[in-house]
Amino acid sequence: MRGRGRSWIAGVALAACISMTGVVSGCSSPDAEVPEAPAGPVVQVANMAYAPASLTVKAGDTVTWNFDDRGVTHDVVGVGAAKSVLRSRLMQTGTFTYTFTEPGTYDYTCSLHPEMTGTVIVTP
Numbered sequence: 001m002r003g004r005g006r007s008w009i010a011g012v013a014l015a016a017c018i019s020m021t022g023v024v025s026g027c028s029s030p031d032a033e034v035p036e037a038p039a040g041p042v043v044q045v046a047n048m049a050y051a052p053a054s055l056t057v058k059a060g061d062t063v064t065w066n067f068d069d070r071g072v073t074h075d076v077v078g079v080g081a082a083k084s085v086l087r088s089r090l091m092q093t094g095t096f097t098y099t100f101t102e103p104g105t106y107d108y109t110c111s112l113h114p115e116m117t118g119t120v121i122v123t124p
Helices: 002-027 080-084
Strands: 042-046 049-051 054-058 062-068 077-079 093-099 104-109 117-123
Touching: 077 080, 080 104
Parallel strands: 042 062, 054 117
Antiparallel strands: 042 049, 062 093, 077 104, 104 117
């Protein structure tokens, strides 16, 4: 009985080592997904502001808002004509993207901090 117990423990230990080897080697896999950098213009959402506050892009461009304001929650909410097209979720970190297809002026704000305002001007 004593010999079987040791064999069982050795088998479990070996299985755990093999399992962990797969997990650890998976961490350094060259196939691991790395988030792509945004291809178009980026608006930083930090320090209770959008930077740049005004941005000019061409129709078809995708704008990315990058949220990172030390744990403060913000969003992007269209104002006026942009109300129906710009609406991100509330977030502390992460990104929101929108592809502007129509020329015009798109004003936006943060629903929690209305003093935060921004504008995207889309040219043909």
